[in-house]
Amino acid sequence: xxxxxxxxxxxxxxxxxxxxxxxxxxxxxxxxxxxxxxxxxxxxxxxxxxxxxxxxxxxxxxxxxxxxxxxxxxxxxxxxxxxxxxxxxxxxxxxxxxxxxxxxxxxxxxxxxxxxxxxxxxxxxxxxxxxxxxxxxxxxxxxxxxxxxxxxxxxxxxxxxxxxxxxxxxxxxxxxxxxxxxxxxxxxxxxxxxxxxxxxxxxxxxxxxxxxxxxxxxxxxxxxxxxxxxxxxxxxxxxxxxxxxxxxxxxxxxxxxxxxxxxxxxxxxxxxxxxxxxxxxxxxxxxxxxxxxxxxxxxxxxxxxxxxxxxxxxxxxxxxxxxxxxxxxxxxxxxxxxxxxxxxxxxxxxxxxxxxxxxxxxxxxxxxxxxxxxxxxxxxxxxxxxxxxxxxxxxxxx
Amino acid sequence: xxxxxxxxxxxxxxxxxxxxxxxxxxxxxxxxxxxxxxxxxxxxxxxxxxxxxxxxxxxxxxxxxxxxxxxxxxxxxxxxxxxxxxxxxxxxxxxxxxxxxxxxxxxxxxxxxxxxxxxxxxxxxxxxxxxxxxxxxxxxxxxxxxxxxxxxxxxxxxxxxxxxxxxxxxxxxxxxxxxxxxxxxxxxxxxxxxxxxxxxxxxxxxxxxxxxxxxxxxxxxxxxxxxxxxxxxxxxxxxxxxxxxxxxxxxxxxxxxxxxxxxxxxxxxxxxxxxxxxxxxxxxxxxxxxxxxxxxxxxxxxxxxxxxxxxxxxxxxxxxxxxxxxxxxxxxxxxxxxxxxxxxxxxxxxxxxxxxxxxxxxxxxxxxxxxxxxxxxxxxxxxxxxxxxxxxxxxxxx
Numbered sequence: 001x002x003x004x005x006x007x008x009x010x011x012x013x014x015x016x017x018x019x020x021x022x023x024x025x026x027x028x029x030x031x032x033x034x035x036x037x038x039x040x041x042x043x044x045x046x047x048x049x050x051x052x053x054x055x056x057x058x059x060x061x062x063x064x065x066x067x068x069x070x071x072x073x074x075x076x077x078x079x080x081x082x083x084x085x086x087x088x089x090x091x092x093x094x095x096x097x098x099x100x101x102x103x104x105x106x107x108x109x110x111x112x113x114x115x116x117x118x119x120x121x122x123x124x125x126x127x128x129x130x131x132x133x134x135x136x137x138x139x140x141x142x143x144x145x146x147x148x149x150x151x152x153x154x155x156x157x158x159x160x161x162x163x164x165x166x167x168x169x170x171x172x173x174x175x176x177x178x179x180x181x182x183x184x185x186x187x188x189x190x191x192x193x194x195x196x197x198x199x200x201x202x203x204x205x206x207x208x209x210x211x212x213x214x215x216x217x218x219x220x221x222x223x224x225x226x227x228x229x230x231x232x233x234x235x236x237x238x239x240x241x242x243x244x245x246x247x248x249x250x251x252x253x254x255x256x257x258x259x260x261x262x263x264x265x266x267x268x269x270x271x272x273x274x275x276x277x278x279x280x281x282x283x284x285x286x287x288x289x290x291x292x293x294x295x296x297x298x299x300x301x302x303x304x305x306x307x308x309x310x311x312x313x314x315x316x317x318x319x320x321x322x323x324x325x326x327x328x329x330x331x332x333x334x335x336x337x338x339x340x341x342x343x344x345x346x347x348x349x350x351x352x353x354x355x356x357x358x359x360x361x362x363x364x365x366x367x368x369x370x371x372x373x374x375x376x377x378x379x380x381x382x383x384x385x386x387x388x389x390x391x392x393x394x395x396x397x398x
Numbered sequence: 399x400x401x402x403x404x405x406x407x408x409x410x411x412x413x414x415x416x417x418x419x420x421x422x423x424x425x426x427x428x429x430x431x432x433x434x435x436x437x438x439x440x441x442x443x444x445x446x447x448x449x450x451x452x453x454x455x456x457x458x459x460x461x462x463x464x465x466x467x468x469x470x471x472x473x474x475x476x477x478x479x480x481x482x483x484x485x486x487x488x489x490x491x492x493x494x495x496x497x498x499x500x501x502x503x504x505x506x507x508x509x510x511x512x513x514x515x516x517x518x519x520x521x522x523x524x525x526x527x528x529x530x531x532x533x534x535x536x537x538x539x540x541x542x543x544x545x546x547x548x549x550x551x552x553x554x555x556x557x558x559x560x561x562x563x564x565x566x567x568x569x570x571x572x573x574x575x576x577x578x579x580x581x582x583x584x585x586x587x588x589x590x591x592x593x594x595x596x597x598x599x600x601x602x603x604x605x606x607x608x609x610x611x612x613x614x615x616x617x618x619x620x621x622x623x624x625x626x627x628x629x630x631x632x633x634x635x636x637x638x639x640x641x642x643x644x645x646x647x648x649x650x651x652x653x654x655x656x657x658x659x660x661x662x663x664x665x666x667x668x669x670x671x672x673x674x675x676x677x678x679x680x681x682x683x684x685x686x687x688x689x690x691x692x693x694x695x696x697x698x699x700x701x702x703x704x705x706x707x708x709x710x711x712x713x714x715x716x717x718x719x720x721x722x723x724x725x726x727x728x729x730x731x732x733x734x735x736x737x738x739x740x741x742x743x744x745x746x747x748x749x750x751x752x753x754x755x756x757x758x759x760x761x762x763x764x765x766x767x768x769x770x771x772x773x774x775x776x777x778x779x780x781x782x783x784x785x786x787x788x789x790x791x792x793x794x795x796x
Contacts, residue, residue, distance in 0.1 A: 048727065049724040050724035050725075051723070080717075085749050119720075323627045326627060352482070388790075
């Protein structure tokens with residue numbers, strides 16, 4: 001596995017750009033465009049929120065109709081096009097259509113995504129102008145970074161990555177851009193992530209790989225426990241590489257691990273760029289008798305305001321971790337429970353020990369390991385602290 | 399129903415006091431004592447957290463052994479005596495024993511409660527001194543307010559109330575003190591509440607009334623979604639009033655409603671005094687097909703950080719309410735859903751309307767009504783905003 005530059009334009013057959021279309025009053029980039037040289041096999045995973053934003057509904061439909069003929073993705077930041085009714089659906093369709101018409105693509109070839117504030121109609125005149133500007137620009141210039149920049153909202157850092165596999169002629173590449181820093185939780189923990197690859201793969205296997213990889217990466221991070229209405233992960237394969245996957249064999253496994261690596265990189269960038277984040281905590285619940293219990297406890301601990309504020313305050317109230325574990329109820333056997341913070345045991349044999357040296361909380365990274373001692377299942381959650389800055393960002397976000 | 403003064407000493411047969419024993423470095427009151435003239439019928443409801451604090455374990459045992467012979471309650475703030483192992487149990491027993499010996503009561507007649515930081519042993523020398531001081535003091539002076547003051551931690555306001563029922567000779571009184579402002583959530587939403595009454599009632603009916611009333615009051619408030627290790631509600635009846643309850647008749651119903659009123663008063667005081675609270679929101683989910691769904695949605699909305707920060711910021715991102723409702727999944731039918739904020743409809747007929755005049759968020763009290771339109775069940779949650787002050791209090795609490 002080799003890290004390479006280029007983000008979503010690292011795999012063969014893709015161009016990308018981001019422009020300032022005028023949605024963001026700040027004048028920052030807000031229209032993101034990815035285009036492929038030819039039809040792509042594509043897959044998607046979306047928010048499970050009942051109130052799916054219009055672009056989610058429209059893209060699900062496009063993917064269903066034309067899963068092997070996708071030519072690109074158009075996305076905007078600054079407005080989520082969510083809770084916007086029929087008008088929102090029309091607007092999302094129009095975003096795709098402008099690109100399709102500009103490049104002479106057929107219908108149902110461009111996927112759509114939006115991120116930003118909920119409940120306001122898209123300013124379509126501005127958006128049309130911005131999309132046309134992006135279409136013009138992408139003919140002369142291609143930049144994954146600009147494309148990534150244009151989907152940022154409260155994100156403070158650009159999120160892109162790419163890797164390649166080489167073994168003789170059988171090489172392939174995967175690249176991705178992502179955004180997300182609040183409303184990060186349960187079912188798929190990013191707002192947007194666009195992945196490109198040139199691997200030769202069937203649509204069925206691509207969809208399966210994406211779904212499973214999202215489960216193992218984005219679904220294991222949490223900033224605030226809130227579920228977005230716009231969460232979308234797309235993957236587009238140009239199928240221009242030699243590496244060919246036709247069934248669930250070793251080659252599929254290789255690709256799947258690479259894909260997980262790419263999504264995990266973006267997921268960790270999202271956690272580290274969580275709104276107002278000063279600490280990152282890894283919460284591993286191990287030796288549970290059910291995976292669902294391991295997940296419940298890790299989310300209980302990871303989303304506890306008392307633990308989040310403790311991390312922020314560098315204040316060694318370690319007992320709050322036990323209180324959160326204990327609130328998960330009858331599945332806990334205190335006599336079997338072992339809790340460790342950065343490899344030091346703070347609770348064992350039904351006895352609270354505490355942390356010998358509380359300076360540990362000065363670290364940016366905190367590992368909390370919760371060994372239930374009742375089985376073999378586990379779940380790991382990556383989460384953050386809760387700072388004044390989080391409150392400020394979300395109190396003032398309009 | 400008539401509000402009266404006196405708190406826990408309003409009912410016949412009780413004395414109360416609070417003193418500064420020296421646990422709190424600030425020199426504030428930290429030892430609270432309630433004593434009855436004779437044996438009381440008593441009942442209790444406790445946290446469901448697996449990690450129950452030592453005084454919870456000890457008091458559950460005392461109540462089991464001697465439910466009709468309780469003589470009082472000894473409580474301290476500044477230290478929760480939780481996660482303190484065998485030593486913690488001994489210390490809690492000792493707290494009761496000091497009072498029992500001082501007054502010449504039998505064993506298992508004094509209930510114990512503690513609140514404060516988790517994971518540190520009680521400073522028993524200081525506590526012994528404080529308890530003896532309280533025992534001395536209560537002989538000369540009786541004050542529910544001092545008693546309430548002595549169980550405060552991050553509370554900023556004293557919480558006490560009392561009411562009486564009068565109809566001819568059949569009068570009775572109920573009084574209460576309470577504390578709580580953080581770790582307020584799922585199963586019983588207060589840290590401590592001590593209730594006294596002089597009603598003539600059997601232990602079985604008293605226990606039932608308390609359990610049901612807690613369900614309808616303390617279990618419907620939430621500040622931060624965290625569950626305490628020390629939650630305790632005690633009720634002591636001196637049985638000195640004429641009003642006598644022997645079965646689940648109209649008189650029981652009358653008493654039950656009065657008890658609910660008392661607990662509700664304390665519960666609302668706790669919400670309003672929630673850590674860093676600037677707003678109080680009432681979230682009513684109505685017309686659900688199951689009560690559990692109504693509760694799930696109200697808790698999802700009430701504990702959403704995005705909604706809490708929106709309330710604090712007075713920032714009209716009403717769409718966040720829909721996003722939180724939508725995250726509760728398949729039980730929501732958008733075409734049947736009606737969402738109102740202070741009686742103005744913000745969502746109806748699958749259409750987001752928003753609030754006509756966003757000044758509403760300047761109010762301290764916000765009513766959110768979520769009509770699912772799928773049945774007859776309902777649940778109401780009282781919750782708060784999330785402010786800089788909440789973060790500060792919990793980041794710095796040691």
